[in-house]
Amino acid sequence: MYRYDEYDREFVEQRAKQFARQVERRLAGELSEEQFLPLRLMNGLYLQLHAYMLRINVPYGCLNTTQLRKLAHIARVYDKGYGHWTTRQNMQFNWIKLDDMPEILLELASVEMHGIQSSGNCIRNITADEYAGVAADELEDPRVYCELLRQWSSLHPEFSFLPRKFKIAITGARHDRAAVLAHDIGLRLHENDSGESGFEVFVGGGLGRTPFVGKSIRDFVATRDILAYCEAVLRVYNQLGRRDNKFKARIKILVHEMGAAAFAELVEKEYEFIKDGALELAKEEVERIRMHFAPPAYESLPDVSPALESQKAEDTAFATWCKNQLAAHKQPGYAIVNISCTPIGKPPGDIACDQMEALADLADEFNFGELRVTHNQNLVFTDIRKQDLHALWQKLVPLGLSTPNHGLITDTICCPGLDYCALANARSIPLAEKISERFADQERQEEIGEIYLNLSGCINACGHHHVGHIGIVGVDKKNSELYQLMLGGSADENASLGKILGPGFDEDGIVNAVEKVVDTYLEIREEGEKFIDTYRRVGPGPFKENVYRAPA
Amino acid sequence: MPQVVIANRLRDGIVVFLGADRRWMERVQDCAPAISPEDAEKILDLGLQAERDQEVVGPILADVEQRDDGWFPIKRREAIRAAGPTHRADLGKQAED
Amino acid sequence: MPLLKDGKLTDDPFVYVDGDAEIPADRAIIVPLARWKSDRDALRGRSAGLGVRLKSDESPAEIADDLDSLAVVALDFPVFKDGRSYSSARLLRERYGYQGEVRAVGDVGLEQLHFMQRAGFDAFEIDSDDPEKDWQTAQGDVSIWYQPTGDGRPTVAQQRKS
Ligand code: SF4
Numbered sequence: 098m099y100r101y102d103e104y105d106r107e108f109v110e111q112r113a114k115q116f117a118r119q120v121e122r123r124l125a126g127e128l129s130e131e132q133f134l135p136l137r138l139m140n141g142l143y144l145q146l147h148a149y150m151l152r153i154n155v156p157y158g159c160l161n162t163t164q165l166r167k168l169a170h171i172a173r174v175y176d177k178g179y180g181h182w183t184t185r186q187n188m189q190f191n192w193i194k195l196d197d198m199p200e201i202l203l204e205l206a207s208v209e210m211h212g213i214q215s216s217g218n219c220i221r222n223i224t225a226d227e228y229a230g231v232a233a234d235e236l237e238d239p240r241v242y243c244e245l246l247r248q249w250s251s252l253h254p255e256f257s258f259l260p261r262k263f264k265i266a267i268t269g270a271r272h273d274r275a276a277v278l279a280h281d282i283g284l285r286l287h288e289n290d291s292g293e294s295g296f297e298v299f300v301g302g303g304l305g306r307t308p309f310v311g312k313s314i315r316d317f318v319a320t321r322d323i324l325a326y327c328e329a330v331l332r333v334y335n336q337l338g339r340r341d342n343k344f345k346a347r348i349k350i351l352v353h354e355m356g357a358a359a360f361a362e363l364v365e366k367e368y369e370f371i372k373d374g375a376l377e378l379a380k381e382e383v384e385r386i387r388m389h390f391a392p393p394a395y396e397s398l399p400d401v402s403p404a405l406e407s408q409k410a411e412d413t414a415f416a417t418w419c420k421n422q423l424a425a426h427k428q429p430g431y432a433i434v435n436i437s438c439t440p441i442g443k444p445p446g447d448i449a450c451d452q453m454e455a456l457a458d459l460a461d462e463f464n465f466g467e468l469r470v471t472h473n474q475n476l477v478f479t480d481i482r483k484q485d486l487h488a489l490w491q492k493l494v495p496l497g498l499s500t501p502n503h504g505l506i507t508d509t510i511c512c513p514g515l516d517y518c519a520l521a522n523a524r525s526i527p528l529a530e531k532i533s534e535r536f537a538d539q540e541r542q543e544e545i546g547e548i549y550l551n552l553s554g555c556i557n558a559c560g561h562h563h564v565g566h567i568g569i570v571g572v573d574k575k576n577s578e579l580y581q582l583m584l585g586g587s588a589d590e591n592a593s594l595g596k597i598l599g600p601g602f603d604e605d606g607i608v609n610a611v612e613k614v615v616d617t618y619l620e621i622r623e624e625g626e627k628f629i630d631t632y633r634r635v636g637p638g639p640f641k642e643n644v645y646r647a648p649a
Numbered sequence: 650m651p652q653v654v655i656a657n658r659l660r661d662g663i664v665v666f667l668g669a670d671r672r673w674m675e676r677v678q679d680c681a682p683a684i685s686p687e688d689a690e691k692i693l694d695l696g697l698q699a700e701r702d703q704e705v706v707g708p709i710l711a712d713v714e715q716r717d718d719g720w721f722p723i724k725r726r727e728a729i730r731a732a733g734p735t736h737r738a739d740l741g742k743q744a745e746d
Numbered sequence: 747m748p749l750l751k752d753g754k755l756t757d758d759p760f761v762y763v764d765g766d767a768e769i770p771a772d773r774a775i776i777v778p779l780a781r782w783k784s785d786r787d788a789l790r791g792r793s794a795g796l797g798v799r800l801k802s803d804e805s806p807a808e809i810a811d812d813l814d815s816l817a818v819v820a821l822d823f824p825v826f827k828d829g830r831s832y833s834s835a836r837l838l839r840e841r842y843g844y845q846g847e848v849r850a851v852g853d854v855g856l857e858q859l860h861f862m863q864r865a866g867f868d869a870f871e872i873d874s875d876d877p878e879k880d881w882q883t884a885q886g887d888v889s890i891w892y893q894p895t896g897d898g899r900p901t902v903a904q905q906r907k908s
């Protein structure tokens with residue numbers, strides 16, 4: 098993965114010291130809360146229901162074990178012993194003291210981490226396919242461009258006071274695991290007819306109050322021009338995005354109101370001026386960064402491991418885990434391993450400091466000292482020798498990190514909700530836990546197959562409910578929590594937005610409703626159909642009928 | 650409806666409640682609620698002053714009612730702030746009682 | 747409002763003429779865009795210095811052809827969160843090659859100074875007890891930049907190469 102050089106290091110250290118100065122001014126009364134707020138947000142510090150919350154960037158989900166140990170250390174020393182993986186591949190701590198922030202930022206800087214731009218109206222952490230660089234279905238490793246975009250967007254002199262936050266996601270694979278169509282800018286790496294690599298550019302996707310699927314505004318931008326093209330998009334947005342109404346300030350509203358074609362035209366005009374200028378990527382710099390992402394020292398192995406096959410035959414629990422948690426690697430004899438941080442009946446994405454440290458040890462032992470964070474709030478070991486899978490699994494089991502629910506209904510995406518979040522309308526974690534318990538039976542989960550169930554505690558949609566096959570969003574109705582159910586969302590290359598099925602439910606009601614939806618699917622599905630396929634074939638009708646049918 | 654001022658302490662973010670003598674208390678049971686709307690306005694002013702004095706952030710009024718062990722917020726949001734996350738009894742003020 | 751240039755407080759030779767107010771004879775003035783558009787020829791005929799003030803939603807393209815006549819372009823920040831004038835400053839410098847003073851006015855504070863400098867501003871009407879100290883603080887804050895802008899400072903990528 099990318100390692101800082103002296104410049105990157107100094108950049109982050111300067112920023113940590115700057116924030117220390119700002120904290121000092123705040124505590125001395127030189128800055129009011131109103132003046133301080135944007136400064137702390139620029140460093141990822143929120144004030145939530147119980148305390149300050151610190152969001153730390155994990156750039157495009159890549160993490161090394163030194164960093165993970167540091168996160169564990171921060172959790173133990175400055176927080177309450179755990180952290181939370183977010184849907185933007187970041188880590189959040191929920192119980193941070195303002196007094197400790199200068200020290201925490203220096204600790205983070207020492208392992209090349211920070212919270213810069215993890216909040217505020219600026220370009221946020223760039224997110225990417227969690228299998229980047231190793232997926233069998235990958236065309237090109239997107240991390241090189243993630244890193245170039247990360248540097249370009251860091252403290253951008255022109256784009257640090259945008260109308261609203263701005264999220265960029267990149268995928269380099271056929272199957273989109275990065276939800277690029279749900280981002281302000283989504284980039285899809287591909288090759289043009291002459292074999293040159295470049296990006297298809299989508300703009301104006303996003304969830305929240307007014308969800309949209311991103312629209313393609315250009316089929317191909319050569320990789321060397323990608324910063325210039327993004328700068329053109331951002332400049333048009335910075336100048337024309339709405340600033341009169343916070344709820345209409347995202348780029349998706351601008352693109353929607355003026356139309357994607359008209360927006361694209363403005364971008365092209367701007368791009369004409371910027372193209373072939375100082376932002377054109379120099380070969381040496383691209384190569385310098387590419388070196389950081391060189392594949393690790395793989396052994397040449399046969400793709401089939403006889404040891405693995407016999408271990409699976411002997412141990413059904415292990416076989417179940419393998420069946421659900423592995424993905425195809427491009428290197429023969431290796432596997433991508435998904436590690437669930439969403440065990441049955443537990444808060445999705447929470448991880449204890451002991452678990453972090455144990456995982457760091459395992460990643461050192463088995464995975465070249467690195468790991469990935471996914472937007473589904475789980476972790477990935479990208480490079481496991483197939484012959485090591487059993488040993489790894491045996492060590493994951495006692496850590497509570499061996500739940501074999503990848504892509505199944507209990508692998509919920511869930512935001513913190515009213516148990517932590519100052520913006521929430523309803524709790525989301527206890528509901529996720531209840532649903533997970535209802536569907537705990539492994540056989541039943543596998544019988545149901547792939548379902549993404551996404552849950553948010555309010556319309557801000559941090560839990561991506563619009564793009565869950567089953568989506569749930571909490572609303573507040575006269576001090577009681579009400580949950581709306583939507584079906585048919587999807588975040589991949591065929592992205593779609595879920596539609597509300599009907600009137601909302603209370604907490605128990607929604608668990609029952611989800612079960613009825615699932616039962617309906619099992620009843621009417623055709624051979625080989627996933628839930629989303631069935632929904633797309635039949636529409637909401639049969640589901641609605643079953644869910645809202647009066648009890649006989 | 651009795652009301653109390655609830656805020657986060659500036660330095661550590663911990664939830665606090667305005668008690669007697671302008672002191673900020675960590676337990677809602679130790680708060681000094683206002684009974685009349687006029688008094689509510691007065692204690693909110695005290696809270697806002699404390700914000701200007703770098704003591705607390707975001708003071709607001711919250712409705713409270715008398716329960717067995719003292720005052721407690723009525724609204725779920727403020728109840729969660731007074732107790733802690735509902736799915737983890739080992740966290741927040743509920744863990745300290 | 748104190749005017750900060752090159753890190754020093756200086757006397758501002760310009761006065762603002764709002765709306766339809768009378769133009770003072772022989773004084774350097776800064777007028778709003780609307781006034782510039784309606785009285786362009788008369789204003790050009792004066793011998794004293796001339797500047798135009800753009801609101802954050804007014805594009806510098808509106809004065810692109812007039813820049814030779816202007817000693818100052820003042821760009822407004824109605825609130826610091828309104829970042830449109832950063833784009834305006836860069837366009838003035840980098841696209842239209844404007845060499846005169848680009849002045850930041852409105853909600854301008856210490857924490858924005860380094861962004862503004864990079865975007866091409868060289869004069870600041872800053873609301874502060876000690877603008878020169880603020881300037882020093884801002885200079886000490888951040889010296890590493892990744893983005894090429896028109897101010898000519900070397901980016902990290904350029905420094906890596908050398
Ligand atoms: S979706 Fe709402 S409740 Fe959930 S984390 Fe986001 S803002 Fe908070």
